[in-house]
Amino acid sequence: MINLVWLVPLLPLIGFVIIGLFGKQLSKGLVGIIGSGSVFGAFAIALGIFFELTGKVEKSFTIDLFNWISAGKLSIPFSFLIDPLSSLFLLIVTGIGFLIHVYSVGYMSHDEGFARFFAYLNLFIFFMLLLVLGSNYLIMFVGWEGVGLCSYLLIGFWFKNTAYNNAAKKAFIMNRIGDLGFLLGIILIFVTFGSIGYHDVFMQAKNLASGNPTLTAITLLLFVGAIGKSAQIPLFTWLPDAMAGPTPVSALIHAATMVTAGIYMIARSNILFTLSPFTMEVVAIIGVCTALFAATIGLAQNDIKKVLAYSTVSQLGFMFLALGVGAYTGAVFHVMTHAFFKALLFLGAGSVIHAMSGEQDIRRMGGLKKHIPVTHATFLIGTLAIAGCFPFSGFFSKDEILAGAFEHNKLFYALGILAALMTTFYMFRLYFLTFRKSFRGTHEQEHHLHESPKSMTIPLIILAALSIVGGFVGIPAALGGTHFLEEFLSPVFEDSSFRIVHHLSHNTEYALMIAATIVMIIGIYIAYNMYIVKETLPAEESEELQPLHNMIYKKYWVDELYENLITKPLNFISDALHKVVDNQLVDGIVNGVGSLVNRTSSVIRLAQTGNIGLYIFVMVISIVLILLTRIM
């Protein structure tokens, strides 16, 4: 199976090529089958690889395909690396990717760009697989930029809408800012280690002292890339805007897979980060700040997808917090569980939007429980999972992160648990406003309410099941588990793990779990009190808001800040450079030289009087002078 790994990305690529070239001629059913089938094929192989890998002693396999770029001692093979980390991500990407493909068959069935949508999705899966499979940083970068491109294409999927196009462009450009950092990081890795293959780099890095300045520079640059892709402060504003894309895209790209690429990258380079304590601190701080910051914005949003988007940013912050405190397994664990429940929530939201005939404002919803029972039940499971309710998957992964934070720095823990409280609150706020009480939309919308087709509900049910049981792969020892995931991933993190020793006692762990549960209950209670008991409704656009409320509703004006701080000055500079510096100064000098010649000639030509007598006279005088100088 492992030797067939090249098939894993190839299948979606073939799907993309077929649908991309002949999509117009094929029927929608066939497009759906090719699109989903290719991903399912990839999933099947990934599953085979996973089981083969668990059975083997040797945990790392490199499969060379061809020599991609070589110049001097820089040699970059196009090759894949199979190890526990990549095989786990393979499963997540292809598994969730497949479910979302199936879901999309139903969700997008009325869209005229159906074939195009599947072509893009397949291309995305291809690049995402390259990202996780590559055996060196440049292949990862290929996937990294490739998924950015697909994200751009899918956010702007409905390309007639200018706002969507702007969101797409913003996402691509913000990603590119990060990508530059990543690229420079890769080059620095090459310059430092003479190679960019993971194996060579980590072998050499292991022997460097902790806090090595070059390593710090490398890791900071890599982290810049992760900030862009995983929507952390300060490059997070593209992700909420990215909700302009169709909902399956939000679920697949902007929740489950692409945005976790940053976590994958850092987990992959864990040894480099472990040896750079400064970067680790930065990662943790950025992570916890983002978790908190995005959660506060999430408190006041009224668009069902925007709430989920900010929740994604916040959860990604949690993952970076985990990375920053050295809980690599926790971060990967949370990537996995988050992929389950956040994909579930987004798909559920998609189902709600589908039922509501395109309405996304939760102020117009309510009481959907009885109309769309399957969606309701699965959405509730997702909400409980993200809130970290025992025994849903989110409980285990979030607990592991918070435990890591507690161990590392109590402040991080406090901020983390505050963010968790807010998460619980806004998720239940969302849930209550959407599904409970009575319907607040128009009569026509109410008339239209219907449960989604099977192709949409079945993925929901599967994801709900995964959200419940997904956490069981990582039951901590304190609860009598073996933590299969930690053991499985241990070869990847072995160089880091002996440098970061975990030593929480079981009693502390119990205390942390109980604290987390209490916090969750408080969150649910506040939300229940506000939206069920008191039946508060979020303010309409026209209403004046409290200053604080207004600030978070307006997302701290970060977009406006960037607009005024970067976009406008850049346009101004561009204009100024063009009109003043280029046209006047630089070109002015060039033209000046030309006109200087012209002007000089216009002075000198006056000597040309046309009077022949004068010419001859000057000639004779000159000859006489020449003769005189010869004589003397």
Place this chain on the structure above:
Amino acid sequence: MSAIQIIPINWYLLLSTVLFTIGVLGVLFRRNAIIIFMSIELMLNAINLLLVAFSSYLSDSKGQVFVFFIMAVAAAEVAVGLAILMMVYRNTKSTDINILNKLKW
């Protein structure tokens, strides 16, 4: 000793200089194109005289060969020059060179 060498070289030089200077002054100060032409011929002939004299004194025939060249060139020049002058006269009814000042900026 040929006839030429009877007269000392200095006289030749003097005559030639006088002729040449007359030619130069003629060119410079007269405005009639025909007279200027004649002055130019005068200068050429002053040089010819000098060449012949030196040729004889130095017993080197090259100088006399040169004279023939100059005479040929002068004849050609007169042919062309007079043709131009004819045209000028036909167009302007004058041979005054100061009219010909169109060749300026």
Place this chain on the structure above:
Amino acid sequence: MITLLLIFFPLIAALLLLSVKGEQVKNIALGAAIVEFVISIFALTQFQHNAEVQFEAIFPWINSLGISFHVGIDGISMLMVLLTTFLVPIIILTSFKTEYKNPAIFYSLILAMQMALIGVFVSLDGFLFYVFWELALIPIYFICLLWGGENRAKITFKFFVYTLAGSLVMLGGLIYLYQHTEGLHSFNIAALYKAGQALDATHQGYVFIAMFMAFAIKMPIFPFHTWQPDTYTVAPAQGTMMLSGIMLKMGTYGLIRWLLPLAPLGVGEWGHVAIILSSIGIVYASIIAITQKDFKRLIAYSSIAHVGLISAGILAMNIQGLQGGMVQMLSHGVNVVGLFFIADLIQKRTGTREIAALGGIRNVNPQFAVLFLFVLLGSVALPLTNGFVGEFLLLNGVYQYNVWIAAFAGLSVILGAVYMLRSYQSIMLGETNSITSTFAPLAGSEKAVLIILCTAIIAFGVYPKPLLDISGPAIEKLLSSIAH
């Protein structure tokens, strides 16, 4: 022999073309260009992948001055010849839907220019190089002057005089070196190399400045670039493609062949200035491109940015930078021809190149939108497109020279995306308006051009190794010869 054929076949074809009348002109011109391409492919099959100069031909020309007609092809030249012979038929094909006055003269000028360009790329004699260098200017001058757009006389004149001035300085440099060749003076490239490398650093610096001026104006490098946006905008589409696709590579090729080996110490003296100018140009032109209103002008500025990176990478004098420069020359040629063709297509159909006036073309012609997107991705250097390979290697090369310059030059990664996506969105996406609603479908020849270019963009992005292998040994030899 084959080198001579490569040089003189287009010239013969150009002369014969003058006698052709009527409809057949385009087809014959295209046929000749394709034959030339086949010849170059044949040369490639005969080419040994090593560092030696092959297919060498040498005839005495002006013996008393040590000038000979000396041509030959090594890996570096091979790639440039291939670029020329690949692009010229495509450029001719792009004009199939355009009716020019006096087509026979137009196409024979293009073929004549091809002859001069190939001459530049295979010359192994300083004087011969200079002759071809200047010869290439004459056809393009007439192409721009006779078939150009508004205000062409003034702009073309400026372009001509500006580049001519640069060339003269280069000639000065070459003659200076010639005076320092051993024994009987010679313009032979090996003799010039030897003479150049024997000079002390200060004097090599002078040689560097003299040669660099010519190349910098040709490429162009900030601040010698002001002729370029005007000329590119005003020239007819095919002229712009010849200029940007191939002719500016004379400058970058010149850096590799005629600058680094002639004055390696000079690079040490003045290289940092040149690299800094190049990098300033990258960011400067990228920023200016952001607010350009005319799409053709925007591409012109983006070209300055791309060339700046090539120049900086080459002058960094390491294997990654030089190889990146080689690959990027080819990639840039392909991409920029594609972009200018797209600008031309849009202008032909809508009558305007103003970005803001367009929009929604994608709704009318999705096929065109996809092909445009591919070219755009190549241009913003997305991985797996040809642009990325070069950009990565170049940045790598510059990084080894100086970290901060690389980081600064890397800003083009971001800014490139900004101006390209902005213009793409504004031209192709959104709602259709009255200008774009009648956007005609692509004709066969137009589709063929774009598909060929897109195939090249993807193919050399996924598998650039054949290209790198052609120039690799020659570049390594060149580097080792100037290492000490």
